[in-house]
Amino acid sequence: MNEILFQPVKLGALDLANAIIMAPMTRDRSGPGDIPTENMVQYYRQRASAGLIITEGTQPSPAGKGYWRTPGIWSKDQIAGWRKVTDAVHERGGKIVMQLMHCGRVCVTANKQDSSEVIAPSAIACANKVPGPDGVPVPTAMPRALETSEVRAVVQEFAQAARNAREAGMDGVELHCASGYLPNQFLNPHSNQRTDEYGGPVENRIRFTLEVLEAMGDAIGSERVGFRISPYNPYNDMHDDDPKATFGPLLRGADKLGLAYTHLVDVADMLGFVNANYSGSIITNNNLKVDEAAAILADGQAQAISFGRYFISNPDLVERIQEGAELARVDRDHIYTGEDKGYIDYPLRNAG
Numbered sequence: 001m002n003e004i005l006f007q008p009v010k011l012g013a014l015d016l017a018n019a020i021i022m023a024p025m026t027r028d029r030s031g032p033g034d035i036p037t038e039n040m041v042q043y044y045r046q047r048a049s050a051g052l053i054i055t056e057g058t059q060p061s062p063a064g065k066g067y068w069r070t071p072g073i074w075s076k077d078q079i080a081g082w083r084k085v086t087d088a089v090h091e092r093g094g095k096i097v098m099q100l101m102h103c104g105r106v107c108v109t110a111n112k113q114d115s116s117e118v119i120a121p122s123a124i125a126c127a128n129k130v131p132g133p134d135g136v137p138v139p140t141a142m143p144r145a146l147e148t149s150e151v152r153a154v155v156q157e158f159a160q161a162a163r164n165a166r167e168a169g170m171d172g173v174e175l176h177c178a179s180g181y182l183p184n185q186f187l188n189p190h191s192n193q194r195t196d197e198y199g200g201p202v203e204n205r206i207r208f209t210l211e212v213l214e215a216m217g218d219a220i221g222s223e224r225v226g227f228r229i230s231p232y233n234p235y236n237d238m239h240d241d242d243p244k245a246t247f248g249p250l251l252r253g254a255d256k257l258g259l260a261y262t263h264l265v266d267v268a269d270m271l272g273f274v275n276a277n278y279s280g281s282i283i284t285n286n287n288l289k290v291d292e293a294a295a296i297l298a299d300g301q302a303q304a305i306s307f308g309r310y311f312i313s314n315p316d317l318v319e320r321i322q323e324g325a326e327l328a329r330v331d332r333d334h335i336y337t338g339e340d341k342g343y344i345d346y347p348l349r350n351a352g
């Protein structure tokens with residue numbers, strides 16, 4: 001009955017061996033210089049039987065960093081570090097795309113390793129707290145509103161990050177437009193109070209995201225670019241009374257760009273809405289059980305499914321689902337800390 005999960009899928013230029021995707025997950029384990037470590041190489045290699053791995057959120061620029069020990073893709077050493085990850089995944093026949101996450105105002109300054117500024121569409125702080133270097137939540141920094149010319153420069157930073165991701169061997173990139181990060185800050189009518197062409201009416205609030213997607217498409221080919229949305233998700237102070245009024249036009253605009261996929265974190269039964277506004281491939285996610293995932297694919301409502309937490313504790317998730325084996329539980333104490341522990345020490349079912 002779950003056979004449909006094991007059918008090959010094509011998402012733009014990405015040919016996947018199966019429809020089971022590893023969702024992007026921040027794990028806070030990168031090294032000095034925000035460079036991927038050998039542990040990260042091992043972690044992604046262990047999970048390479050996924051049809052596609054989407055990496056943890058990765059900053060396109062120093063200013064994009066908001067959390068502790070998240071990796072970057074703007075320096076030569078970071079590119080070299082990621083090259084080891086992509087080689088390891090490709091050696092096992094897997095595919096991997098990089099999630100580009102610019103935190104914007106969702107930032108604790110002490111989490112940065114440099115003096116890069118905290119920027120956002122408007123000088124409005126994120127109301128909730130974010131973990132600092134010791135993991136204890138603290139208030140976020142007050143951001144500076146970008147000048148119009150600076151917004152255009154940030155668009156180009158994303159294009160360069162996409163090029164860097166390809167240079168590092170990534171099969172593509174995913175723009176993180178969910179969870180209250182920079183693109184979401186532009187989309188949302190409360191965090192975006194701009195009066196230039198990037199703020200105000202919906203066609204202006206979607207402009208930044210569409211320009212970034214287009215610029216990344218020009219840089220590496222739009223069929224290697226995807227994006228992630230989560231309408232109605234209030235995470236990181238993203239309150240909105242009418243998200244459909246923003247995400248409808250966004251999806252219809254993105255539909256014209258010939259992208260690889262839209263990735264929906266479905267917190268509010270939005271799959272029908274996304275299908276109505278977007279004709280390309282859809283990945284759906286959020287708290288799905290294996291049977292539910294198969295039913296969604298069978299209905300044709302999505303072309304692939306991403307799983308997050310299952311992949312933390314089941315490196316061989318694809319094989320386990322195929323065998324109907326029991327799924328291991330996540331060690332909740334070592335999600336963001338512990339180095340090897342709770343990271344690369346989850347056993348393979350058939351190991352040894």
Ligand SMILES: Cc1cc2nc3c(=O)[nH]c(=O)nc-3n(C[C@H](O)[C@H](O)[C@H](O)COP(=O)(O)O)c2cc1C
Pocket residue numbers: 023024025026027056057099101176178179228265285286287288306307308309310335
């Ligand atoms: C530890 C952890 C870190 C996460 N980090 C990210 C991230 O960097 N980018 C992102 O888009 N979503 C992130 N998410 C959300 C997951 O991608 C996914 O949407 C969520 O876990 C729900 O899927 P699941 O029920 O299959 O776990 C994270 C989730 C977890 C559990």
